[in-house]
Amino acid sequence: MGRHQLWRKVSSIPLITYFKPAGIRMAELEEVRLLVEEAEAIRLKDLEGMEQEECAQQMNISRSTFSRLLDSARQKIAGALLNGKAIRIEGGNFEMAVRRFRCMEGHEWEVPFETMISAPPKLCPKCKTPSIMPLFPTGMHRGGHGRRGHFRRGISG
């Protein structure tokens, strides 16, 4: 048995990450949590119209894994739509196709997915300081009450 592929490559984070049906009081509102990689699966297959094989390659996962992601995503979205539930898009096991970093001196650089998975950066390539932080794409900050770094590591183990 090979190691499980934990990280799914995601090239786009939805700008809007919360959908709420009209006319339902918060107290009665049920929520469905759509993982970021599930949203990406829907985006590639249903929005971009790509073949499953292509989508799987794009996300760096097997075709059967992609198929499961897609089924799960569609089921959650359908359930939310037809049963009047809210959808929150967050979390999961994914890494951005390109991740931008910034060091304390203000240098910024980009790290490709393959590098993030094999050897994430520990130093700034210009000034060699270890004080570096990832810059999250737009749409990942949620109003100020979302924890920064929330999306970075979806699982704890």
Ligand SMILES: [Zn+2]
């Ligand atoms: Zn630097």
